[in-house]
Amino acid sequence: MRDTDFIGGFAKGLRVIEAFGEATPRLAIADVARTTGLDRATARRCLLTLSELGYAEYDGKFFALTPKILRLGHAYLSATPLPKIVQPFLDRLSEEVGQSASASVLDGTEVVYIARASHRRVMSINLMPGSRLPAYCASMGRILLAALPEEEARQILERTAIRAFTPFTRTDPDELLGELARVRAQGYAVIDQELELGLCSIAVPLIGERGRIVAALNVGASAAQIPAGELAKRFLPALQTIAQDLRLLR
């Protein structure tokens, strides 16, 4: 690609949108300039453009995104067949096992939820399509990392900011790579309170065309109700059935 094929203003605008996040729902021009590294004048122009188009609101001091911005993500969720195909299966699965079920894909070092059937709330954080979790300590993340060539998985782990969310979180890259090998061999991944105390989950791969692993499915449960050791016995057959059914669709 020649560099004249790159629209700098567009790229900067997207960075401005991403500047809004969890802890920063309302931002002043200077805030955006700082977090994006853009010049204040440029940040201002991006924000005014967003506001002019209705993607953001401006009260004279702070900018905030409007629900119109959801059109952008929705363009993916509705355009990509996978979320739509998977959702009814997750609903059925969730109903059947009495727990939350989700599907996700890998984006960089993170797992991105593309569909979810939430049953009981067992996690403190609220997951929905678009939500992200670090791949290294999520059951679906382990599946998706295990699907990559080992070298690639290692690179992703290397550029992940690994931290221990709980005393159970595995943080050693080599140990994690060993775990990935185990996951690859056994065909499913179990996480026991590595992300959040009291929460465990089990995930399986979803196979697409040419046998490629395109997504992961999981079931999450409260560790108090169901010990991690029992996850495979209780949920693996249902998960594998769903994964098999979904495979037949393609």
Add this chain to the structure above:
Amino acid sequence: MRDTDFIGGFAKGLRVIEAFGEATPRLAIADVARTTGLDRATARRCLLTLSELGYAEYDGKFFALTPKILRLGHAYLSATPLPKIVQPFLDRLSEEVGQSASASVLDGTEVVYIARASHRRVMSINLMPGSRLPAYCASMGRILLAALPEEEARQILERTAIRAFTPFTRTDPDELLGELARVRAQGYAVIDQELELGLCSIAVPLIGERGRIVAALNVGASAAQIPAGELAKRFLPALQTIAQDLRLLR
């Protein structure tokens, strides 16, 4: 705003993202140029930019959005407190009444789902945060339209492409305005199979600061199981309790 404060390239890029949708997951350069009305060269530059940034994939022929694009919508969902606050209440409500519960806001002529606790699948279409429905024939849409000054509601109806999804759909603007008045007076809205046969729902407003209606909550049910006439009796108290609890939070 002076016109030099507007970044055309950014606005065009956003249009390109929105060109991807339900029926068009994969688009060639010329497709995008046609649907957006942009010059082919410009559409190409936008697409290459998206691809360079990892928001899209390019196989040499077609472009498709990647899950990274969800970061943009997620910036809103995680930045705006409302979805996060509402979700646990919806979960509780859904569990309590044994039906799906949702929350939405108005964006133009459409209702945008910002949170949802799906219980049983009663709709043919798959709703999730970011999903959109025409406001005029959705229970939450009626609530949100009724919250506007009548003149504004009329204008929205005028620029809506009103069509009859079922034989029950009300399509006459004056009749709809009358219905809005009724909704405003009684404080809740009931839809009986206007959007989809076999589906009915009931919605209430969610009050924010200064008494402004900031969102709507609803419960959907199968018309076969629960006639529309019984919705108020069965679900209104629970809905109103939730709305009241949520009001206290602010």
Add this chain to the structure above:
DNA sequence: GACATTTGTTCATATATCGCACATTATCGC
């Protein structure tokens, strides 16, 4: 209340982008 800082806005100009016209390459019907 005056000073120091931060923030928002404007301006001139260097730079990048736009859209057109043309060249090239793929796709389709036959």
Add this chain to the structure above:
DNA sequence: GCGATAATGTGCGATATATGAACAAATGTC
């Protein structure tokens, strides 16, 4: 295969945008 048609890639002048410094306004500090 071959011509017709459509799609993609590219160079260029006109035009729009980015930049950083300078200014104005607001905010915070003492």
